[in-house]
Amino acid sequence: MATVTLHRHIDGVDARFTAGYELLDLNFNSNMRLTNRVSVKVDANSILIFKYPAGSTIERIKQYTGGKIQSARQGKLEDGRLWHENRMIRYKQPEEALQALKRLNSRAGFECQALYTVFFFAAKEIVNAVHGQLEHAAQTDGLFLEQELRQDEQILVRLTGLQQHAVAKVKQTFESIFQGYHLAVEEEELLRPGYSEMWDESFSTHAGKDWLQKFSRAQDCVVLGDKIHQRVRFYLPHDEYGDWRSILFWAKEKMREKLHGLKPSPSPEARQEKHIIEFDRSTFQNVLANGIYGEIRKRLDEWRVSTRPSSQTRGMTQVVFKCQRELVIQLAEDFGLPSPRLDVPEHAQCTQCEQAPAKLTLSACKHTICKNCFNRHLEAESTGSNTVPFRVLCFHEDCQAPIDLDDMRRYATDDTNKALQRVSIARTVRTHPSLYRLCRKPSCQSVYQTDSSFEIFMCSTCLTQTCTRCGDEPHVDWTCAEYKQVKPNLKLMRHYIIRGDTRLCPSCEQNLQNPKQDCYVQCSRCHVHIWWQCMATFTPSVEQYRLLSLVQRGLRPITTVLHSPVGQP
Known part of the structure; x- marks a missing residue:
């Protein structure tokens, strides 16, 4: 039997988990998979030369640096950071770029800086849907954004900038945009089986893809099934201006109907579950007076759901429904009824607190627990567990079964799942x-x-x-x-x-100290003479030494030497 696994992109790495969020492996490929249709890659293999002496060809720069230049082109970046006459040199490895940066900056007349680049490879339909959001995010920090059409309807989105923090910040924004929205249930709905993240394996089939395409055309958005991460992703073109909350609400309802139709027939035990809806006096009278009760009866007849006559308990009217939980929850949502609760006998109480009904049943071992105790168990596992490898095990003392991934995604919140996944990675790194x-x-x-x-x-x-x-x-x-x-x-x-007290010799990279009162310095290693102001080398002469002596005594300005025929570097 194949092991059930779950892929997640967390903190810049691709991780694969099995039951109990045990970490199977970490993927360190250069291209990280954000979704099944989007990958990301970062590098600092390029440098920007925004000041260089005349005649500095690519071949001469290659001689200066000694690195293997992969490509060279004219640079351009908004807000005056890069200009069309600047040169962007790209190397194969980041160490070659760092070495070139060090050597060129030590030479006279060169000023260079590292370039940080982020590459996103995404499907064309996704980029077209979120293009406006990408441009807005890049312009906010004045970065340079390019797009290039590749094979198989893929688009390369290239983000380039000089400031590491700014590029990293916008990269995180881009990742959030490319991951889109994924539908998940709210906190109070987490007891609803099968609807944890609105996913079904049929969405990865041809029929499921066709249904998602029709689904997206109905609301002018892009909807894709992500089989790798087991999520349905929504990309809204007009996120800032459209009513995206209502779109997601509508999508959630349609997805719920679709998943309900895909669910297998409930077990005989699920059909016999008893659920209670309690009404106060005024609410129950309103249901009877407005004809809502008749509509409810008609719906129950269609579903073939039986009810028990209402009874009075502590001033509340109780109506018992004998059916699976999904139906009574949908009934309460459609007619605005109070939330139903499961009618649990005394022997089915939570074995941990012995107070609340045990509403959660773990698939692997069939042990039951209430929602509050389950949350406390997960919190304890994320902070106090020392198991190696990390695994979230059943709460029962005599049970060592790891909790199934489906149970974790069905019963726990999205934030709790992310926290447990991070703990699993951190535990593996530490051990x-x-x-x-x-x-x-x-x-x-x-x-x-x-x-x-x-x-x-x-x-x-x-x-x-x-x-x-x-x-x-x-x-x-x-x-x-x-x-x-x-x-x-x-x-x-x-x-x-x-x-400003130390610089590198442009000939041999020896450390040079500021001559303070003098306008030049002589290297102690290679013995060349260097103008401190521009770091250009020169060959001294008797007349030049005489002029320098007058400058140092304050009898002549420095321009006398720099502009004289013997003083030109």
Whole structure:
């Protein structure tokens, strides 16, 4: 028998769970599957050269950096950040881009910055539906958005920017847009079997897809069945301007009718369940006076549902319905009746609290529990359980059966399910430190693989780059051991660079200190002379030294040297 699994995209990773939310595997492919029709990829393999000396061809830049240039093109970004004359250079690996960035910025006349890029590969119909929302989100932070039609009716949506935080923020917004709306039941409806996330396997068949297409055309929106994540997703083109709440409400009702028709015939036990609706005196009189009772009787005759005559209890009128729970809930919703409750005998009380009726029955072991005790059990599992691997087990002391995924999705809220999934991932990471690590940014919960073939991991959530071998920031031109030794000095050097006291020699990358009173400095390693103001090298002469001496004594301005024939770099 095949293992029932559930796929979820959580905190930048693709996870697969089985019963009890036990983690089966984590997918670290470069393309993450948001849905069955949308994937996402992030990288920082490109740099932007927005200032460069004349004659700096691509071949010369390649000689300067030593990296394998994958592509080069003229850049363009709104709000004046990128201009058409700038050059965007793309490398195959992020370490090559970091190395090029370091070397070019140390050369005279070059100013470069890393580019953060997010690629979304989505179906054409989805992009067309949410195009306006994507453009609005990108323009809010002044980022650059491009679209490119690919094969098989796929569209590549490329988001590019210079600021890591801004790109990461808009990426999260894009992911939410591309995931669309998925219909889930409300808190008070969670006892309704089969309607937890409005999904049925028939939606992944040809007949189900045809029904969803007709369903979407009726309301001018895109409705797709996501078999991987077992959800029906809605994409509304006019989210900001249309009445999207009423659209979703209408969709929910239609989906409920469809699922009710797909449900198998109820078991004999379900047909014999007794449900009670209690009326106060005025409400019951209103039902009789307005003819509602006659309509209810007509509906019950169609369903072949039997009722027991009303009885008086503590001033309340009780009407008992003998049928499956779905029918009496639908009856109460259609006619505005009070919520029904299950008539539970004394022996069917919750075994945990021994007070409330045990309304929930676990599929794997058939143990019963009330809703409040079930919620407390899940909360305890998410905070206090130390089982390895993580599994949400039955609450009964003598039972070790994991709770089925269908039960978790049917009885627990969406937030509770997400919390348990995150706990399962975190437990796996904590118990396997040699295989997995968390992103080095403290506020991020994304995970990466330590034995990966990639030298640099880029977090798909916050876009932070990390060395996969030592877990520290990337350190091109140094091994992990060397970087550990020089790291304290690097922090001090960055402090000086920020103050403007230290720069790198454009010839040999030796650290140079600000000459303060002098307008030039001589490198102690390669002995070249460098103008501190523009970092250009020059060959000194006797006349130039004489002019520099006058400048240092305040007898001549610096422009005398820079504009003189002997002072030109």
